[in-house]
Amino acid sequence: MTSQSKHAEMLSGAAMVIRALADEGVEYVYGYPGGAVLHIYDALFQQNKVKHVLVRHEQAATHMADAYARATGKAGVVLVTSGPGATNAVTGIATAYMDSIPMVVLTGQVMSHLIGEDAFQETDMLGISRPIVKHNMSVRRPEDIPYLIKKAFYIAQSGRPGPVVLDIPKDMTIPSNKFPYHYPDEIKLRSYQPKLKGHSGQIKKAVSALLAAKKPVLYSGGGVIMGGAAAELTELAQYLNLPVTNTLMGLGAYPGEDKQFIGMLGMHGSYEANQAMHHADLILAVGARFDDRVTNNTKKFCPNATIIHIDIDPASISKTINAHIPIVGLVQPVLEEMLATVKQKKKKLDSSALEQWWQQINDWRAVHGGRYDTTSALLKPQHVIEQVSKITKGEAFVCSDVGQHQMFAAQYYKFNKPNRWINSGGLGTMGFGLPAAMGVKLNFPQADVVCVTGEGSIQMNIQELSTCKQYGLGVKIINLNNGYLGMVKQWQDMNYESRYASSYMDSLPDFIKLAEAYGHVGIRVTKPEELQPALQRAFVELKDQLVFLDIHIDPKEHVYPMQIPGGAVNEMFLSKTERT
């Protein structure tokens, strides 16, 4: 039904919403019904192409859709009602926006003639969401619905991706008002034409600079993951023997176990990655945005480096760090062209200089090397993550919440594939992990899907254990329980003389009983020797079930390395007693 015909099918606005989603190839919609979207829910009920997933709180719907997008590159779809339904979705929309994740959010709205009258469950969702969306629109005429939905997907998924909100007043969906349905094949906008290919002259310039480098570092971010360019990045890095560091959002773009991978960089980056960045003479930045959690003090950032910056968003280039050779375009075709140009030149980097550089990097590697206390009688969070990485062979989807556990997961899980590390990097949304894991598990039922969380984060969306039961989502919850808001506590230890203002999670629930109350399995792990059998049970024996592993870890552990505020990228605390 994509071609215009004289006898177009007559559909109501509500039916058009659902048909357009089906024509867009949408399998799941995540949402929660309410007054303003009841016509749409009735249309959903009367067909079986688009399936609806009922969450327990709208925030979870947005994170499910968001995680689906992170795992597949395609926009996730959310359907919520007006007023509180829409405002509950706001945190999830902002989360997607900060990490450039494609998402289409359909929000109900009160009837057109009531807008502006403070009607029941009315809220100005266009106004509220404006600063946290790539774009938003409202339906003025029911017959525009197919076009607006196509436009929403086009904007969400093209260029630098992001969430798009479509606000739908209830009277646009009245079942008895029918209009000819036609879903457009493509959309062209005179005001929005994202650049695709990079400028060839700039690419040539970048290749020449890269081949002349003596101390190069390849620094890649989330753009490589969402831009589907991990293969090209890996090939280029291996062809030229470049050291590769990934941002928090970019993990998995390059195999985590490969010797050319020097770890994550930035605030909790590896010693060798941050040192290499600081001493580099050339930085090839790909789909990364020189965020403050990477650069530390921008004035002291990478003083000797020529910076090549590839990004789809011109506004990301020279925003915080001046790029010497900017290339605007999709990272995948740009990297492809770079690789072709490099191969054509039949030239590589000066091998003796590169060898010296690698020697230096390997010396740095030996300094810290991700060490932690392995003799402790208490369970160490780093050890737990390493064991999860082992039992899942570095191939699980790891969906993280926000805090210390997130950093431990980023540092100690060896991501060998892209799109498997799913976390809220930009906004830092606690409560993201469980719904994210659910969104992935629903779409990849055979895969191992892990939610790495803490006793603080998990309680922000714990009601979703009920949704997991309803849809049989066998995610594995690794609750790194230290009885504290760990990252808050770490900062209070370091900057506030250990005054734990509201960072102690008093009166925690019995997570085992809680998991059981929702119909799942809970396993408590309090001693190091209990870990292996528990993981074995969760990941092998109870493969298809949701298992809540409540793992009691050393409450005093800190995340290291940690950049020293105001310092250069390579100024770090290495442990509670050592610094650079």
Add this chain to the structure above:
Amino acid sequence: MRHIISVLLENESGALARLVGLFAQRGYNIDSLTVAPTEDPTLSRLTLVTHGNDQVIEQITKQLHKLIEVVKLTDLSEAAHIERELMLVKVKAVGEQRDEVKRSADIFRGQIVDVSATTYTVQLVGTSDKLDAFIQALSGTQILEVVRSGVSGISRGEKTLAL
């Protein structure tokens, strides 16, 4: 430095709010803003005066470009251009002041567009500097009200900002 940014914007509801919101959200300045539809009713033309260093202005133009409804934009102050602002000033005009205000208005090529027993309303068109100078020139007079339109601008010569 002061910059005059001229924008062609889709004439759609919410477009202006989005543009103004961007400035508030990212902490950019708006010194003045004028907007109205063009000869093509689907397009609005907007002139915005802002200030900032080169890096800030570069970010402003890039961020504006990212807005879906922004069709085209240019920084008029980068090349030869014409800028005009309209001002209406209501002043107390009694006794000797009546002649004094009239003389000043003539010197600045302003027009008195409304008269009452005790007031004159002067209309003046020109660059922002000229309008500032006129207000200075009225320093001996009691100003009752000042209304300024904000700057509108256009490039000199054959250069245009059009579809």
